Amino acid sequence: MTFLFALTIALGASNVSLALPNPANGIGDSTVVITDKGAVRGIDTGNALEFKGIPYAAAPVGDLRWALPEERRPWHGTLDATRFGSGCPQVARYNLTEAGYDEDCLFLNVTVPKTAVPQKLAVLVWIYGGAFVGGSSSLYPLDALATKGHVIVVTMNYRLGALGFMAHPAFNRASDGGYGLADQRAALSWVQRNIAAFGGNPHNVTIAGESAGAASVCMQILAPGEAKGLFEKAIIQSAGCVQHLRTLAQSDLIGLKVAAIVGCTDRASSLRCMRGKSVKALVDAAAKVAGSDVMTFAPSVGTKAIPLQGTEAMSSGRFIKVPMINGGDQNELRLYVAYAAMAGKHVTAGNYPAGLRAVYGDNTPLVLDEYPLGHFSSPPSALGSVMSDFRPDNGLNNCLFLQTAKLASRYVTVFEYEFADANAPPVTADPGFEMGAVHSSELPYLFPHFSNTSKIDGPALTPGAQVLSDAMIDYWTAFARTGVPEASGQIAWTPYQTGARILRLDQGSIHYFDAGTAHHCAFWKKLYPGLLAN
Numbered sequence: 289m290t291f292l293f294a295l296t297i298a299l300g301a302s303n304v305s306l307a308l309p310n311p312a313n314g315i316g317d318s319t320v321v322i323t324d325k326g327a328v329r330g331i332d333t334g335n336a337l338e339f340k341g342i343p344y345a346a347a348p349v350g351d352l353r354w355a356l357p358e359e360r361r362p363w364h365g366t367l368d369a370t371r372f373g374s375g376c377p378q379v380a381r382y383n384l385t386e387a388g389y390d391e392d393c394l395f396l397n398v399t400v401p402k403t404a405v406p407q408k409l410a411v412l413v414w415i416y417g418g419a420f421v422g423g424s425s426s427l428y429p430l431d432a433l434a435t436k437g438h439v440i441v442v443t444m445n446y447r448l449g450a451l452g453f454m455a456h457p458a459f460n461r462a463s464d465g466g467y468g469l470a471d472q473r474a475a476l477s478w479v480q481r482n483i484a485a486f487g488g489n490p491h492n493v494t495i496a497g498e499s500a501g502a503a504s505v506c507m508q509i510l511a512p513g514e515a516k517g518l519f520e521k522a523i524i525q526s527a528g529c530v531q532h533l534r535t536l537a538q539s540d541l542i543g544l545k546v547a548a549i550v551g552c553t554d555r556a557s558s559l560r561c562m563r564g565k566s567v568k569a570l571v572d573a574a575a576k577v578a579g580s581d582v583m584t585f586a587p588s589v590g591t592k593a594i595p596l597q598g599t600e601a602m603s604s605g606r607f608i609k610v611p612m613i614n615g616g617d618q619n620e621l622r623l624y625v626a627y628a629a630m631a632g633k634h635v636t637a638g639n640y641p642a643g644l645r646a647v648y649g650d651n652t653p654l655v656l657d658e659y660p661l662g663h664f665s666s667p668p669s670a671l672g673s674v675m676s677d678f679r680p681d682n683g684l685n686n687c688l689f690l691q692t693a694k695l696a697s698r699y700v701t702v703f704e705y706e707f708a709d710a711n712a713p714p715v716t717a718d719p720g721f722e723m724g725a726v727h728s729s730e731l732p733y734l735f736p737h738f739s740n741t742s743k744i745d746g747p748a749l750t751p752g753a754q755v756l757s758d759a760m761i762d763y764w765t766a767f768a769r770t771g772v773p774e775a776s777g778q779i780a781w782t783p784y785q786t787g788a789r790i791l792r793l794d795q796g797s798i799h800y801f802d803a804g805t806a807h808h809c810a811f812w813k814k815l816y817p818g819l820l821a822n
Contacts, residue, residue, distance in 0.1 A: 323482045325362045328369040330398075335435045339398040339486070341373035344478040345471065347392035348447060353563050354459050354467060357394060357474040372397065375424030376448045377567045379575045382627055382716065385422045385740060389567040391451070396444035396475050399430040400486050403438050408489035410769040413442045413479060413519070415472060417499025417526075417728070419582040421449040421574070426742050428735045436758070437765025440488040442479055446471035446504075450574035451567070453585040455536055456543030458559040465539050466593030469507050469514075476508075476518040494521040494768040496613075498731060500586075502527035503683060506692075507587055507594050509608045510601050514592055516608050521771060523764060526616040526727060528688025530598040530695060531586075532680075532819060539588040542577060549573035582624070583682060602695035603822045611771045613764065614693050615705035615790070619724035620684045622672030626719035626726070635668040637661060643671045647679050651815050658811050668721040678812040680819060684727055686807040690787045691820050702784040703773050706803055708794045709733075709756060713747050715740065730793075733757040734764065752795045759798060 319337060320329045330339035345357035352358060373395030380387040401409070412433065416423040425443035434441045446452060452468030463470060480490045495518075497505045505522050506529035508515040547553060550569050552561035562570065578584035589597050601607045625635060635643055640661060645652040655674065664670035678687040686706065693704045710722075712729040731738045732746050733756060739746035749757055762775035773781045779798050781791050787804030804810065813820040 320366060321485050323485060325360055326364070327366040329366050331370045332402075333431065334402075336402060336431050337400040338430075339369040339400075341371055341395045342367070342369055342398065343373070343394060344396045344444065345394040345474045348394065348451070348467075348471075349391045350563065353391070353451065354456075354559065356460075356463055356467070356470050360394075372424075372426040373445065375426060376445050377451055377571050378418070378422045378448050379571055381418070381422045385418065385424065385427070386742065388424075389571065391567055393445045393447070394471055394474070395425070396442060396478065397425055397430070398483075398486050399434040399441045400488075401435040401438055401440070403435065408484065408492075409438065409440045409487055410492040410494065410765075411440045411442060411479060411483050411488045411490070412437075412494045412496055412523075412765065412768045413444070413476060415446075415495065415497035415501035415504045416443065417497060417501040418448070420453045420468065420500045420503075420585040420587070421578065423448070423500070424742070427738070427740060427744070429737060429744050430735070432736050433734060433761060433765060436761050437768070439765050439768050440483065440486060442475075442483070444472065444475035446475070449578075449585050450543075450546055450570045453587055454543045454546060454574065455539035455588050456547060456558070456562075457540050457555065458562075459543075461536070462592045464536055464591055465543075465588035466507075466591055469504065469511070469587060469593045472504055472508065473515055473518060476515070480518065491520065492769070493519045494523060495519045496523035496525070496764070496768075497527075498525040498728060499527065499684070501525075503529075503531070503586070506598065509610070510594055510596065510598055511592070512606065512608050513595070519608075519610065521611050521768065523613040523767065524615075524692070525730065526620060526684055526689075528598075528683035528685065529692040530602060530819065531683030531688060532597060532599070533586060533589040533594065536588045536590045542584060545577045546570065546573045549576060598692070599695070599819065599822060602692070602699075605699050607696075607699075609700045611701045611703075611767075612696060613703045613705065613767055613773060614689060614696070614784075616684070616686060616689045616707070617676075617725045617727055617729050618686070618706055618708040618710075619669075619672060619676050620686070620727045621675040621679070621682070622669060622721075622723055623715065623726035623728070625668045625672040625675075626716055626721075626723060629668060629719040629721070630717065635671045637667050640667045640671060644674065647675060647681070648815075654815065658808060666721045668719070669724070672726075677807040678809070678816070678820075680816050686803060687809040687812050687820060690790075690804060690807070690809060691822075693784045694787070695822060697784045701771070703767065703781050703791070704784040704787075704803075705781075705791045705793055706801075707733075708792050709753065711750070711795055712753065713749070730760070733760050756793060756795050756798070760793060
């Protein structure tokens with residue numbers, strides 16, 4: 289289909305133009321844009337134009353439940369694009385994200401800066417996190433990235449949990465367990481067809497995400513047969529692309545448990561049976577099966593969606609070769625120690641070894657020698673720090689971030705970072721121990737007032753944190769525009785060569801440090817050579 293190009297409005301005799309959307313009428317109303325399925329009307333916020341709740345695929349209901357996304361039919365008239373569409377079905381998590389059960393949820397949002405530029409704008413597509421079972425595009429205010437960074441920002445909803453990432457023997461084997469990833473690709477295809485109408489460049493698209501959103505970026509990179517040509521750059525915040533994933537056969541066992549809870553145990557009729565169940569019954573059953581395991585509904589390897597394990601794909605160059613920003617938070621998994629404490633499961637000096645044994649098994653004595661309690665301010669901070677350095681069953685750890693950079697950098701340019709602001713706004717209630725820069729701490733620096741709720745009521749950044757925020761937005765959006773992360777008045781960010789020289793993002797100090805040594809990666813490599821040795 290022919291792209292709809294952005295309106296160019298000449299400013300006097302200069303060559304500068306406004307990268308504003310293509311108006312759908314003759315009176316120059318830039319809040320109305322024609323997409324390939326019909327006109328949409330957004331809202332002018334003063335600094336940006338926002339278009340919300342644009343459907344990018346048909347509602348995945350009935351026979352489209354556990355099927356690849358299909359095109360949305362065109363609509364008549366002008367679609368109201370001033371409000372977010374429904375988030376995809378999920379239970380409430382950690383007293384933050386809200387529960388929801390509306391399957392008609394495949395919507396995306398576009399924020400366009402009202403900025404004078406001489407060419408079409410680069411596009412940054414943000415994929416939300418939430419352990420593949422939660423989250424929504426409505427949680428992220430996009431105007432700071434768009435207006436400060438002079439980029440168009442797109443977010444989308446995608447199917448979650450049992451409806452988006454559950455595998456089952458009755459599903460199509462080629463796409464089994466990867467329907468949420470297929471939704472993301474459908475949204476990226478929409479961007480290719482339509483973003484020029486909003487003033488964007490479909491040939492300069494960066495995909496970015498945090499946590500499960502970052503893992504989703506990894507999965508798209510690892511699927512050249514499915515996602516090649518949909519993006520030119522990638523930003524990965526807190527996900528090890530080389531994390532070992534369950535096989536399809538292993539994930540089938542999870543799907544069978546969910547099916548059994550809702551009463552669909554007959555293999556021949558199980559798909560029809562599950563399609564007849566209520567969304568709430570399926571979502572609740574999935575939550576029961578998952579329990580506290582945040583990796584339960586991570587995508588499965590061995591399908592068209594993810595053909596190879598990350599280590600195999602990246603060590604052999606069988607991935608989509610695009611420049612990357614990659615990294616995470618210094619104290620990632622202290623957040624989950626905090627969640628456990630809030631649930632009454634406290635780490636003490638007495639049970640610290642048992643906490644390690646639950647993760648590292650027979651390697652626990654060696655881990656205790658490497659990480660004695662006396663080196664930390666408290667037992668919970670100790671356990672959180674150990675797991676943030678490395679744990680074999682979860683991609684949220686710094687040695688896997690560095691391993692991802694090590695393998696990918698043999699083929700592409702990687703800019704590696706670590707976010708280390710211990711004074712970042714809290715992401716949960718005070719657990720009674722030192723949190724540091726935990727998982728998701730960096731999000732308010734990119735999305736002002738981010739609170740992991742639709743209220744978007746997080747505190748304002750302190751002056752020092754705001755300086756760091758400005759630098760991060762500069763780095764991120766310059767990378768989206770040009771492939772080189774640069775920030776005004778800040779240190780030059782050079783590509784990854786070794787874990788001994790990683791850019792550390794901290795309040796009052798952006799500098800290089802030896803991340804490999806800081807996180808004991810040589811020690812972990814000896815214990816887990818299969819994940820860290822290549």
